[in-house]
Amino acid sequence: xxxxxxxxxxxxxxxxxxxxxxxxxxxxxxxxxxxxxxxxxxxxxxxxxxxxxxxxxxxxxxxxxxxxxxxxxxxxxxxxxxxxxxxxxxxxxxxxxxxxxxxxxxxxxxxxxxxxxxxxxxxxxxxxxxxxxxxxxxxxxxxxxxxxxxxxxxxxxxxxxxxxxxxxxxxxxxxxxxxxxxxxxxxxxxxxxxxxxxxxxxxxxxxxxxxxxxxxxxxxxxxxxxxxxxxxxxxxxxxxxxxxxxxxxxxxxxxxxxxxxxxxxxxxxxxxxxxxxxxxxxxxxxxxxxxxxxxxxxxxxxxxxxxxxxxxxxxxxxxxxxxxxxxxxxxxxxxxxxxxxxxxxxxxxxxxxxxxxxxxxxxxxxxxxxxxxxxxxxxxxxxxxxxxxxxxxxxxxxxxxxxxxxxxxxxxxxxxxxxxxxxxxxxxxxxxxxxxxxxxxxxxxxxxxxxxxx
Amino acid sequence: xxxxxxxxxxxxxxxxxxxxxxxxxxxxxxxxxxxxxxxxxxxxxxxxxxxxxxxxxxxxxxxxxxxxxxxxxxxxxxxxxxxxxxxxxxxxxxxxxxxxxxxxxxxxxxxxxxxxxxxxxxxxxxxxxxxxxxxxxxxxxxxxxxxxxxxxxxxxxxxxxxxxxxxxxxxxxxxxxxxxxxxxxxxxxxxxxxxxxxxxxxxxxxxxxxxxxxxxxxxxxxxxxxxxxxxxxxxxxxxxxxxxxxxxxxxxxxxxxxxxxxxxxxxxxxxxxxxxxxxxxxxxxxxxxxxxxxxxxxxxxxxxxxxxxxxxxxxxxxxxxxxxxxxxxxxxxxxxxxxxxxxxxxxxxxxxxxxxxxxxxxxxxxxxxxxxxxxxxxxxxxxxxxxxxxxxxxxxxxxxxxxxxxxxxxxxxxxxxxxxxxxxxxxxxxxxxxxxxxxxxxxxxxxxxxxxxx
Numbered sequence: 001x002x003x004x005x006x007x008x009x010x011x012x013x014x015x016x017x018x019x020x021x022x023x024x025x026x027x028x029x030x031x032x033x034x035x036x037x038x039x040x041x042x043x044x045x046x047x048x049x050x051x052x053x054x055x056x057x058x059x060x061x062x063x064x065x066x067x068x069x070x071x072x073x074x075x076x077x078x079x080x081x082x083x084x085x086x087x088x089x090x091x092x093x094x095x096x097x098x099x100x101x102x103x104x105x106x107x108x109x110x111x112x113x114x115x116x117x118x119x120x121x122x123x124x125x126x127x128x129x130x131x132x133x134x135x136x137x138x139x140x141x142x143x144x145x146x147x148x149x150x151x152x153x154x155x156x157x158x159x160x161x162x163x164x165x166x167x168x169x170x171x172x173x174x175x176x177x178x179x180x181x182x183x184x185x186x187x188x189x190x191x192x193x194x195x196x197x198x199x200x201x202x203x204x205x206x207x208x209x210x211x212x213x214x215x216x217x218x219x220x221x222x223x224x225x226x227x228x229x230x231x232x233x234x235x236x237x238x239x240x241x242x243x244x245x246x247x248x249x250x251x252x253x254x255x256x257x258x259x260x261x262x263x264x265x266x267x268x269x270x271x272x273x274x275x276x277x278x279x280x281x282x283x284x285x286x287x288x289x290x291x292x293x294x295x296x297x298x299x300x301x302x303x304x305x306x307x308x309x310x311x312x313x314x315x316x317x318x319x320x321x322x323x324x325x326x327x328x329x330x331x332x333x334x335x336x337x338x339x340x341x342x343x344x345x346x347x348x349x350x351x352x353x354x355x356x357x358x359x360x361x362x363x364x365x366x367x368x369x370x371x372x373x374x375x376x377x378x379x380x381x382x383x384x385x386x387x388x389x390x391x392x393x394x395x396x397x398x399x400x401x402x403x404x405x406x407x408x409x410x411x412x413x414x415x416x417x418x419x420x421x422x423x424x425x426x427x428x429x430x431x432x433x434x435x436x437x438x439x440x441x442x443x444x445x446x447x448x449x450x451x452x453x454x
Numbered sequence: 455x456x457x458x459x460x461x462x463x464x465x466x467x468x469x470x471x472x473x474x475x476x477x478x479x480x481x482x483x484x485x486x487x488x489x490x491x492x493x494x495x496x497x498x499x500x501x502x503x504x505x506x507x508x509x510x511x512x513x514x515x516x517x518x519x520x521x522x523x524x525x526x527x528x529x530x531x532x533x534x535x536x537x538x539x540x541x542x543x544x545x546x547x548x549x550x551x552x553x554x555x556x557x558x559x560x561x562x563x564x565x566x567x568x569x570x571x572x573x574x575x576x577x578x579x580x581x582x583x584x585x586x587x588x589x590x591x592x593x594x595x596x597x598x599x600x601x602x603x604x605x606x607x608x609x610x611x612x613x614x615x616x617x618x619x620x621x622x623x624x625x626x627x628x629x630x631x632x633x634x635x636x637x638x639x640x641x642x643x644x645x646x647x648x649x650x651x652x653x654x655x656x657x658x659x660x661x662x663x664x665x666x667x668x669x670x671x672x673x674x675x676x677x678x679x680x681x682x683x684x685x686x687x688x689x690x691x692x693x694x695x696x697x698x699x700x701x702x703x704x705x706x707x708x709x710x711x712x713x714x715x716x717x718x719x720x721x722x723x724x725x726x727x728x729x730x731x732x733x734x735x736x737x738x739x740x741x742x743x744x745x746x747x748x749x750x751x752x753x754x755x756x757x758x759x760x761x762x763x764x765x766x767x768x769x770x771x772x773x774x775x776x777x778x779x780x781x782x783x784x785x786x787x788x789x790x791x792x793x794x795x796x797x798x799x800x801x802x803x804x805x806x807x808x809x810x811x812x813x814x815x816x817x818x819x820x821x822x823x824x825x826x827x828x829x830x831x832x833x834x835x836x837x838x839x840x841x842x843x844x845x846x847x848x849x850x851x852x853x854x855x856x857x858x859x860x861x862x863x864x865x866x867x868x869x870x871x872x873x874x875x876x877x878x879x880x881x882x883x884x885x886x887x888x889x890x891x892x893x894x895x896x897x898x899x900x901x902x903x904x905x906x907x908x
Contacts, residue, residue, distance in 0.1 A: 008759060176634055186723035197729055197740045199789070201718025208743055229727040264655025270641035273683040275651055286651045287661055333654070335642060 002406055007056070007086065007253070008077035009044040010033035012100070012126070013178065016075065016395030017044050017051060017200040020402070024050030034067060058082055067385075069093040069224065070324055073120075073406065075398050080200040087121065088112075094119060098402055100126025100394050102417050112414035120405050125418035126341060126394035127357065128157050131378075133234070133417065134424035135438055136361050139376050140235060143365050143419065148372065152364035153231075153233075156212065156222045158248025159390050162354040162381045163219075169316045171218055171250030173347045175355035175382070175390040176390065182266055182340045191228035191244040200224055201262055209254035214360045215377035215439060217386050223254050225392055234419065248358050256316040259305050259338065263287050267338035279325045279343070320346055324454060329445035349385040356381050357389040359438075363443065376438045398429045456483040456860055459521060462531030463489035466554070466580070466630065468841055469490025470529065471498050471505060471506065473888075474856070479502030480655055481857055488521060512536055514904040523547040527574075527860065537561060543566075548573060552856055554848050557870050564868035566578070574859050578871035580848035581811065583609045585592030585832075585885075587871065588851070588878035589892055590815050593830050594689060595875065598821050600825065606818035607685075607693050610666065610676045612702025613844050616808040616835045617673075623705030623770045627801045629809035629836070629844040636720055636794045638701065638867040645682035645698040649721065654678055657715055663708035665862045668814045669893060671760050671829035674678070676700035676706050688730040688873065702812050713759050717741050722790035733779045734796070751777060759786065803839040810835050813892075818899065825899040847890065854884045 004020060006013065008331040013033070020031045034039045034056035041053040051140055058064060058078065066073055068089040073096040076086050080101035094121050101122040103111070114121040124130050137154055140331055143150060151360075161173040161230045174181065189200040200208060202219060209223040225245040249257075260266055274283070287299055292300045300308050301317070317323070321342060328338050360376040364371065382388035401418070404410050405427050411422055418424045458474060474485045487504075488510035489495045491820070499507040500878060512518060512532065522528055522543040526891065527550040530540050534555035541564045544551040550573050557565070557577040568575040578584050590609055597604060615627040628635065643654040654662060665678040680698040686697055690757050703711075718741055728737070739751055746754045755771070756763050766867055771777070803809060813832040818825065836842035856874070858864050858880050865876055872878045 016757075184657055185809055188718055188721045188726065190724070193744070197727070197732065197736075198744075199718065199719055199737070199740045200724065201716075202742070203716075203787075204743065226724065227727070262655075264653065264658070267642045270644070272642065273644060273651070274654065274679070278651070282651075283653070287655070287657065288655045290647070290652075302742060333653075386679065428717070 001075065002027075002072040002274060004029050004031045004402060004406075004417050005071035005074045005213070006031060006033045006077065006262070007035075007074060009033050009040045009053070010077060011388065012391050012394040013044055013047060013077050014395065016391070016399050017048070019396060020352075020388075021048040021051045023399075023403060027406060029072075029406060032067075032071065046267075047187060061085070065089045065092070068095055070285075071095060073402055077394075080104065083123075084110070087111075090114070090119065090121070091117065096120040096405065097122075098125050099123045101128055102129055115412050115414075115418075118412070120400065120410070120412055121416045122413055122418065123210070124398045125401050127327070127390065127397075128359075130397045130418065131393055131436070132157055132359060134428055135359070135376065136235060137419060137421075137424055138428060139361055139363060139374065140237070143363060143367075143374060146367065148365035148367040150237065150363050152362070153235070153240055153242065154239055154246070154362040155231075155243045155360070155453040156214065156246045156248050156362075157359040158220075158357070160248065160250060160356045160358065161240040161349070162356045162397040165350075165355075166250070166352040167318050168346070169312065170253055170347070172253055172257060173349050173353060173355070174344065175349060175388050176356075176394075178340055178344050178347075179237060182336050182343065185223065186266070186268070187226055189224040189226050190348075191224055191233075192240070193240045193242055193244070197229075198224075198390055199400050203258075204222075205257040206254040206261060209249070211251055212248070212360075214248065214358050215379040217379075219251055219357065220248050221251045221254055222248055227404070248360075249363065252312060254315075255312045259307075259313050265335050265339045268334050269331045271336075272335060274331040274333075274338075276331075277327050279327055281319055281323050281325060283328055283338070284322050303420060335399050349388070351385050353385050354382045355385075355388045355390055372392060372442060373445055374440065374442045376440045378436070378438050380436065396431055396434055396436060397427060398433070400427050404430065404445070456481070456527065457525040458483050458485045458532065458860075459525035459528045460485060460487045461489075461528060462489050463491070463494045463507070464531060464841065466845050467498055467531050468845040470845070470853050472841075473500070474501040475505045475856060477853075481860060483526075483860060485700070486521075486525065499688060512791070515539070519543045519546070522549055525549060527552070527856055529553070531848075534558065537577075538564070541565075542610060544573065544575070545571065549872055550859065551576070552579055553577045553851050553891070554584055554852060556583055562870065565758060568870075569866050569868075570593065572866065574864070574866055575865055575870045576872065576877075578853065579855050580812070581613075581844065581851070584872065585847055585890070586813060587873060589813070589830065589832070590608060590689060591873060591875075591878055592882060593815055593828065594691070594819060597817060597821075597828060600821065602821040604817050604819040606690065606816070607686075607691055607694055607696065608696075608698045608700065609814070609817040610674075610700045610702050610816075611813040612674075612811065613809070614702065614810045615706060615803070616810045619804075619807040619809075620704070622800070623773050624706055624707055624710060624801070625768065627803045627807060627809070628798065629811075629842050632794055632798050632801075636790050636797065637722060638682070639677065640720070640722070641680055641681075642679050643677055643678040644692070644818075646686075647696055647698070649695045652678075655839045657712075660708040660712040660715060661735065663703070665675070665705055666702070666814075667876050668702065669833040670811050671833075672738040673705055674702050674812065675705045675708055676702055696818075699720045702722045706766060706770075710733065713761075715768050716759060719789050719793045722788050724788055725786045726789060726792075728782050728785040728787075728792075729780050730785075730847040733781055734775055735777050735779060738776050738794070739783055803842070805839050807838045807839050809842045809844055811847050812862040826896060827899055828894065828896045830894045832889065832892050841875060850885055850888055850890060851881060853895035854881050854888070 031051040032053045045051050045053040076099045112122040160174045185205040189205050209221045211221050214220045228245040238265050288304050357380045361376045363374045380389045484557045485505040488501050495507040499505050530553045538761045565575040613629045641657040643659050666674050666676050682699040703863045729794045741759050811834045817831045834843045
């Protein structure tokens with residue numbers, strides 16, 4: 001009997017734990033789920049036959065080490081900053097390790113040592129990073145195998161809310177880490193367009209969002225992700241003329257988010273001396289230049305943002321409560337902290353809400369003298385606020401990789417992420433049987449593409 | 455015979471070392487100057503009678519400790535991140551310590567321990583922080599002693615270039631750390647205006663610069679410094695309706711700097727994948743939105759920035775070389791790194807150039823039923839690119855404090871910065887004899903102030 005340890009029982013863990021429990025008897029394993037939050041732990045493990053919950057404090061190093069030693073394979077959903085100590089314990093006790101986080105330089109070194117000890121260490125096994133790599137790499141390989149020469153690679157992904165549960169003017173609710181949404185796009189985005197490098201400073205990224213149709217649905221937009229160019233070598237696309245990765249939102253989100261950036265509300269460095277009881281309206285007033293000091297706050301805000309009073313963005317800002325009497329709360333936090341607190345209230349998934357994950361790869365290539373495009377799209381809705389699409393798509397690649405590895409179907413990887421066909425082919429095959437399906441559309445760019453444009 | 459150790463022989467050290475050497479015989483001390491750069495060391499110490507240079511590697515802890523142990527008082531001009539180990543050595547061997555850097559929370563703790571051991575530990579003894587505190591606190595006290603009730607405190611300071619050495623369209627050359635200039639204003643600026651809190655995100659700070667006349671000269675502008683509100687308690691101004699600190703530039707600088715911010719050239723987080731040989735012109739092209747892709751680069755840039763082709767800002771940008779064929783250089787650095795490299799070339803003080811430091815405090819107060827304003831201004835030019843105003847005003851407060859303390863004229867401070875009259879009064883008195891003089895102007899705001907406005 002093998003023993004699997006899942007570290008972290010947060011919102012991304014639901015599907016992972018259920019899958020591991022359902023397959024425990026056939027796979028010949030038992031599951032321990034460890035988390036500091038006992039309510040969360042009970043919620044995720046109660047009623048499962050082959051899974052037990054275990055209260056766990058990450059900071060107690062001896063307890064952590066003993067727990068890891070008592071299992072064969074560890075799946076960590078902890079924040080990535082906690083992965084290094086976990087990996088060290090896994091190395092020490094000869095345990096396998098899977099995570100959904102980006103492989104840090106430190107983890108890369110530890111993974112190389114793990115491989116020499118015959119251990120399976122792998123990160124980037126969630127949705128993004130994870131499923132994005134596996135689905136893109138498979139597609140790139142297929143197109144090349146048929147003789148296609150790829151000159152354009154775009155990949156879009158986003159965690160959203162299902163259209164019939166979309167009840168607010170931002171068309172957005174949180175299905176994952178709110179902090180990452182608030183800080184999204186900070187830094188300089190970079191990608192390549194027809195051979196030319198493109199750089200986008202933060203205050204331009206959301207402004208330059210463009211409309212796209214995904215999986216045939218004409219309601220999305222995309223803004224550029226931070227560093228698309230690192231995928232050039234990761235995906236074997238050296239020298240490709242056009243390369244971009246982007247984040248998907250429902251149309252209208254990015255213009256309004258740009259207004260929050262312009263106001264400075266995503267600033268995450270400077271603790272603010274917020275006076276006692278300062279309301280959101282007074283805070284916004286304090287952010288507007290003095291030269292705009294005439295007129296109502298509503299008028300001043302619209303003027304500052306260069307908007308008509310009737311612009312939908314003004315409704316979005318009002319709906320958030322930026323012009324309300326609601327107090328900001330305790331001083332000494334940053335604008336991004338105050339904004340995040342407000343958004344967590346407003347963008348909460350109601351219990352019956354279903355979320356939505358969309359992903360689309362667009363490859364253009366030359367094949368037999370013809371210019372072709374292939375679009376491969378995933379459109380995956382959750383069941384409710386607990387069994388979210390996000391939890392499915394973060395959890396299933398981890399669970400399936402663990403399952404296949406324990407069954408002896410995966411070799412040790414050269415690089416600790418799912419970049420090799422011997423890894424991603426079998427994983428993708430099982431994911432498809434679990435309902436994680438990409439729909440493909442291939443067409444010649446010589447044809448009229450007007451219907452598909454965007 | 456006392457022994458003074460100066461750590462760091464960089465550009466701020468010139469005047470400090472000269473003053474200490476000149477006063478060595480009368481003060482009864484000898485001076486050691488320690489620096490890793492032997493050329494710099496020779497330049498700063500050659501020909502001085504009571505001073506010797508000593509090659510020094512900060513990272514060699516035993517060498518550093520022995521050096522500190524061999525002296526009575528240490529003056530550190532090292533980067534502030536190096537102060538903690540120096541302070542620990544000073545505590546260990548019972549040595550006094552002066553620096554020109556902000557007092558970090560760590561240094562505050564070490565200074566309290568130093569005080570209990572009878573040691574004099576003090577930071578913020580340069581220009582800003584340093585001279586700004588001492589001159590402002592003295593003025594605040596004087597006005598209060600005559601019965602004035604202060605309701606408005608503004609304080610402006612800047613390191614510039616003397617008007618007759620001002621040979622470029624930015625009216626700026628580096629007299630101190632270029633990195634700080636490139637990163638200036640990042641974060642959220644905050645101050646108070648007539649009882650209302652004001653918050654300024656980075657992309658607004660330079661846009662909202664306003665013209666000022668300083669020391670009677672009508673050519674300056676000021677932009678808000680990061681956190682003015684912390685001076686409320688430091689300066690005993692609790693509850694004051696208007697409180698602002700600002701940085702001085704020659705008029706026209708801030709609009710052009712705003713253009714660099716809008717372009718994203720001060721972005722300091724994201725390493726960029728700069729293609730081999732990419733020119734500044736091509737880099738700028740890569741920063742402009744595709745929707746502006748028609749017309750010459752010059753036209754596109756002006757259109758993006760919302761400027762006429764004849765706007766002086768366009769000349770400033772061209773003069774920097776942003777539209778030139780000059781290559782950016784090696785990849786993997788941030789936009790701020792590339793910009794800094796360019797600026798260090800363009801804004802270098804020529805050997806004969808004289809720099810300029812300006813500082814002005816503006817206090818408004820009610821006295822005997824009348825509304826009054828007091829302006830206290832420092833206008834200090836350097837001799838040449840070596841003996842700069844910056845080196846005078848960073849070095850003299852340090853040197854004079856050391857001198858007065860060693861002569862027994864200063865008590866141990868309660869707080870390790872020059873906030874007490876028993877410290878700043880005697881220091882300011884000696885600084886005046888050294889030519890560091892504030893000119894004062896007091897006038898009633900009932901009078902026509904049109905001539906003084908701005």
